[in-house]
Amino acid sequence: MGDDERTHHQGLQQDLRLLATRTDRRQLLRWMAFTSLIPLVGCGGEDTGGGDASGCSKIPEETAGPYPGDGSNGANALVLSGIVRSDLRSSIAGASGVAQGVPLTITLTLVDSTDGCTPLAGHAIYLWHCDRAGLYSMYSSGVTQENYLRGVQETDSEGRVTFTSIFPACYSGRWPHIHFEVYPSLGAATSSGNKLATSQLALPEAVCDEVFATTGYSQSVRNLGQISLASDNVFRDGASSQLASVTGNTSDGYVATLVVGITT
Structure with missing residues (x-):
């Protein structure tokens, strides 16, 4: 990978295990969406993307890239006061910057890919991405x-987990994406040495086109025109389990959802 995505009387988890053996992945994820295991909280507009095609397969392991802020190369956001939060748009711990851009809500559903899509409660996910200027x-x-x-x-x-953020830019050489790391617990989410998995979420092209036509994203239009999922050095070997499903519009914001399968 280059630089810079899981009898009815016995409960939901048993239903999912049975469905996993009786149906294909697309049917399974469609059923899961209707039972709200995958929250599709729309803001209006059509669903665009492939997050519901990820099934319970293990998400590919990817590089954290050069800007992880997890202590692996010096900077460590994980030890900052206030880093456990849902709204990512403002800086914390004495810093005052606020990231501007089209609102994006990101919901990841962590499941055990070896145990019939069993939801993994009590884990932690660290998520980060660039701003609308690609920084x-x-x-x-x-x-x-x-x-x-x-x-x-x-x-x-x-x-x-659900994060409130802004839609990231497309910077030169990379498809629009979001980074994340999975940890066994909140207590362990203080250093990259404790992580269980690292991967990236890809954003659908049609939605990117809509967002990048708005104020502040002009350089992303040019950059997106020079890259594709097939040529991106992370997603070119296949992004079916990493491409988020996205609903919404530029006025109300967007919601991106993805099932993240890991092995435990």
Whole structure:
């Protein structure tokens, strides 16, 4: 991978295990969506993307890239006061910057890919991405003192975490994406040495086109025109389990959902 995605009287988990053996992945995920294991909280507009095609397969392991902020290369957002949060748009711990852009809600559902899509509660997910100018807080020139668009959440009883953020840019050489790491618990989410998995979420092209036509994203139009999922150095070997399902519009914002299968 280059630089910079799981009898009715015995409960939902048993139903999922049975369905996993009796149906194909697309049918299974469609059923899961209707039972709200995968929250599709729309903002209007059509669903665009392939997040519901990921099934319970293990999400590919990817590089954290050069801007992880997880302590692996110096900067460590994981030890900052306030890093456990759902709204990522503002900086914390004494920094005051606020990331501007089209609103994006990101919901990941963590499941055990070897145990019939069993939701993994009590784990932690650290998520980060660039701003609408393609800059990474803590690293990029002009925002080294900021730490916005980074945060940690604990998975709930259904394996879910939800972050409020902004739609990231497309910067030169990379398809629009979001990074995340999975940890066994909140307590362990303080250093990259404790992580269970690292991967990236890809955003659908049609939605990117809509967002990048709005104010502040002009450079992303050009950059997106020079890259594709097939040529991206992370997603070119297949992004079916990493391509999020996205609903919404530029006025109300978007919601991206993805099932993240890992082995435990």
